[in-house]
Amino acid sequence: MSEIRMQADDVNVFYGENHALKGVSMEVKSRHVTALIGPSGCGKSTFLRCLNRMNDTIEIARIKGKILLDGENINDSALDITLLRQRVGMVFQKPNPFPKSIYDNVAYGPRLHGMAKNREELDEIVEQALTSAGLWEEVYDRLEAEALGLSGGQQQRLCIARTVAVSPEVILMDEPCSALDPIATGTVERLILELAKDYAIVIVTHNMQQAQRVAGTTAFFHLGDMVEMAATKDIFENPQDPRTKDYVAGAFG
Amino acid sequence: MTDQLSPHLSASAARRRASRRRNELIFRGLGLLALGLAALFLFSLMYSVVKKSYYGFVQSFIQIDVYLDPAIIKPEDLAQYQASKGVPQNLWAADIEPDAKKAKRAQRSVQRGGSYKKMIQTMLSDEFAEHFEGYETERERDKSVAQVAEMISLETQFSIRDNLVSGTFKLGETVSIWALASGDADVLFKDMKRRTQKNEDSENWILLKQSVDEQGLSVLTQWRDSGRIRIRPYLGVPELKLFGRTLLEQRPGFFASASSTSPERAGIAAAAQGTFLMLLVVLVLAVPVGVLAAVYLEKFAPRNQFTDFMEININNLAAVPSIIFGILGAAVIIQWLFPGSRGFPIVGGTVLAFMTLPTVIIAARAAIGAVPPSYEEAALGMGASHQQSVFQHVLPAALPGIASGVIIGLAQAAGETAPLLMVGMNAFINDVCDAGAACLMSKGVGMPSQIYQWAADDDPLFQNKTAAGIVCLLTLVIAMNGLATYIRSRFERAN
């Protein structure tokens, strides 16, 4: 059994008057993929963004509750937020590489945090990150090319490589395949499974087959509540809550 | 059977459709008419300015043969002067001892314009002796010769002197030169060219008759008929110095000369220099302040009543008439902060910077706001601080938009006249400043105020120079706007 990396305890989020997340508690295990599913607007992204405090950038958002990362409350005001985001990386729905070269995209994080002492070490980190994102073979001969010249699927894997290059402990992914075609999606899914050997991964998805293919644990959200969380197999084959049952049967959402 | 038709096919519906078609046609016609009128106005304006400017860029020259008389300029004086100026060798005294006292006298003698005028007059009275006849006294004859000599610009005297000093001309030679005609003569010659027939009755000819007598007129006619009058571009080469090394030698002409009381010698160089210096000041003051203000307002400032108030004020400031900024400069900077700085480009530039600031802020905010938030999100997600994400990602991505906004602001500043008049940058400047950075703090003039000055003079050649100045300013502004558009379109394609 893998250890618990993050633990959310009674997390509430308000966007102004809108109570978007209502007392969510959940555990994120390392070397494990946790999927978040649920109808649109139920608070999946909101919860995901709580885990590395990206909601801080939204002025009207208020967050209540405790989220522990290795036993330390990340909502503590004394916490260094940049350190948190180094440890909990994020991949966004739409591939968003910087308008720079492929190399500079991957090297951005290590440079920012002074992770390499010299160019050789940096080259090493970049190669490893690109390799673990399954992109090295495709780009090793054009690292100085513009990242925006890559295909959508390549861009998304570049974004994953960029996140991996910082050596996080947890990787958050918000619908990482929604902008990709089925073949690119397959590549990214294999990559997720590969990464799950080292990292704790939390992924939001609307694609239930995807959840079944990649996730060990699945959590179902509905209208700001986390209704049910269990092993993926159980959620899809033996849901306990009627709302979960309806959702996985395709009745709403 | 009659009423079974669809209502859309009835006669009244057909009438309605016809009337709608007619109205749309009328509207289209009116639109085209308005467009045509606007185009016509623009075209006729441009046409008249460009046409008028042609005679500001070209000028009349008269071919004359001048004897460089060693009796008027003494060879020793010239040699002494050359020695004091460091000119390597000369014809008469290869080894002259530089002597401070002699050099002073030599300088007076060589530099005096009267000497060269005398050479020209001698030339006229000798070469055209048969024309200057029938005078009662020698004095009357001399007066008539002097009048004709006035037809040759002062510039020619300076040119002979400079060539003598540099050793190109030698004393005792007779040199054949194309001499710049004076303003009055220039207008006449251009008039003669415009109308090919002999225009003895033209307005300018009559005017000329008042400034020369019968005999003088016959000399001019002789010049004209023997093809010794040419109309050629007179553009010049502005001096270009970089780190103390002269890259371009100055040669007089429209682009190389400062203004002058003689219209034929007036050029745009001092004004262009003033405008350049002011734009430099605008760049140094308005750009950093404007961009940082925009970054702060767009990315860091908390949303509250104070920032809303600031925002409204910045937008209002952009609409304040420029003369008000001029008054601000006159009252605050010149009268209060730095008395005696009236007419300095640094003051004019500061005023223009204030004026440009809102434009820069608004353009920079728009450019920053247009950067996709995903860049910032990505940086934040990797542990960059807010400030790092703004300065490392948002600002570089916004740079082309900011640059085009800045250039448009500069173009606007380059064309402003009212503030320049308010801060005294419409002085008469007859020398291009060559003191480097110190030119920022010596009396200057800008292109719009120079044009304004010339326009106020009713001399026909000054009117042409006005048009030529306008063409220069328009070219500058259009080029800057074109550059801004180019940068913006490149930027938009990249996104």
Ligand SMILES: Nc1ncnc2c1ncn2[C@@H]1O[C@H](COP(=O)(O)OP(=O)(O)OP(=O)(O)O)[C@@H](O)[C@H]1O
């Ligand atoms: N920036 C925001 N400002 C205000 N309200 C927001 C903001 N982001 C989300 N919300 C609200 O919070 C609720 C949950 O949104 P969230 O984005 O977490 O849903 P989601 O489950 O990710 O939906 P989807 O599947 O469509 O991405 C919604 O009601 C939404 O309107």
Ligand SMILES: [Mg+2]
């Ligand atoms: Mg979402």
